[in-house]
Amino acid sequence: MESLLKNATEILLLIFLIITFLQSGIDKVFDWTGNLNWLKDHFSDTPLRNLVPVLLGTVLLVEVSAGILCAIGLYQLLIIGESTMALYGAILSCVALLMLLFGQRMAKDYEGAKTIAVYFVPAIFLVFLLQS
Template sequence: MHIFDHTLLKIIQVMISLFAGVLFLQSGLDKVFDFKGNKGYIQSVFANTFLSRVSGLLFIIITILEVLAGMASFFGGIFYFIEGQKDFAILGLELSLLSLFCLFTGQRIAKDYTGAASLVGYFLLMAFGLFVFALVG
């Protein structure tokens, strides 16, 4: 099935990439623009865990990872739609999965089980996105 000379599969791939782009750019840029507030919150979340001493560094790493995942996903989705080149979209989804894995692990360590559970749907969507890219070799 084609929609304006694009297959339905390609539309799904692009939309998942754009979704990941919006999700991670918003989350990462929120951390950048309210760095002090977000860092303080993360340090309080991990205050009673073995990660308390490195929570500031981990916050910086996850911020960078989210911004990179968002940029690669968003611009990769657009580039794939226009040019048909899918490498950046795939990289974006891979970075998105890595970001979600890190966030999930941190929330489990902090015993925020509800927060960790809320990430499962996003993780499955990003994994599905990689799967649909694998369908067309």
């Protein structure tokens, strides 16, 4: 219980990132075609238009990896008080969000880019907390 209270902010932020990235990854796996079609249209007027399937696969891999690292980090933080994997998960979460932000900016979807920024704030805050 002491670990839970001592690390409450980190634990809550890790849960936030786990939900965010594992759900996103699961959605991409189970609706690959729908996501791919939407993204092909979204990026049709950008230099990324021919790379959409590869980029979608890359984002999927990074998101799922971030979610898994955050889950392992949550377990380690709760059970042994170690935060290294949680830090790696938080950093990879930030990388995933920067990838998504880059895509939204390339597509000139500035409203979508604002949404990514909302997710980036807690992720980068978690990096800060875990490095302290």
